[in-house]
Amino acid sequence: MVQEVELYMPFAPALHREAKRAQQASVRWMDAFGLYADDAHRRRLVAAQCGMLGGYLAPEALPERLDIIADFAAWNVAFDDEYCDEGELGHSLGEFTPVLGMLQRAVEVPETPVFPTDRYRAALHDLRRRLEAVGPAWQVARWAESMRGWLRDAGAHERVDLRDGSLTCGRP
Numbered sequence: 001m002v003q004e005v006e007l008y009m010p011f012a013p014a015l016h017r018e019a020k021r022a023q024q025a026s027v028r029w030m031d032a033f034g035l036y037a038d039d040a041h042r043r044r045l046v047a048a049q050c051g052m053l054g055g056y057l058a059p060e061a062l063p064e065r066l067d068i069i070a071d072f073a074a075w076n077v078a079f080d081d082e083y084c085d086e087g088e089l090g091h092s093l094g095e096f097t098p099v100l101g102m103l104q105r106a107v108e109v110p111e112t113p114v115f116p117t118d119r120y121r122a123a124l125h126d127l128r129r130r131l132e133a134v135g136p137a138w139q140v141a142r143w144a145e146s147m148r149g150w151l152r153d154a155g156a157h158e159r160v161d162l163r164d165g166s167l168t169c170g171r172p
Contacts, residue, residue, distance in 0.1 A: 016066055019055025026051035026070040033123040035078040037086065044081070050074040068130050075123050083120070100151045107147045 016022065027046055036042040054070030061069065106121040110128050131140050
């Protein structure tokens with residue numbers, strides 16, 4: 001039997017007035033970069049409503065910042081699904097780790113798109129460029145550093161099952 005737990009919330013949930021628009025824009029952005037493995041994955045991502053999540057995360061954000069938040073949420077979920085949870089790359093220690101490094105490089109080098117043929121790296125570079133347009137350098141640097149930690153943690157979730165030598169990523 002599942003027991004429901006009541007959580008204390010010191011404030012009422014708030015949703016950005018443009019969350020639905022951000023959701024639609026985020027789907028277009030996701031489509032532009034092809035951030036899904038197949039049509040079924042795309043349908044799941046659209047149903048996850050990352051744009052709406054952005055609206056809850058930043059209910060008072062300026063519209064262009066809301067779009068960045070919504071698009072980053074979409075990138076995060078899509079990458080985690082395709083690379084860590086479901087895709088073959090997340091099960092190959094030798095191949096996955098360099099990809100994480102290349103993604104970090106895309107975050108750290110705003111001058112030119114690095115690895116422009118990879119859709120996740122190109123999308124991450126786009127987010128970096130857009131962040132620079134709306135935020136001060138110190139905040140962009142904090143985001144880049146937080147991405148370093150996130151990508152490092154994504155790699156740390158890889159582990160070898162000592163029973164059969166298989167690699168798992170993000171799964172117990």
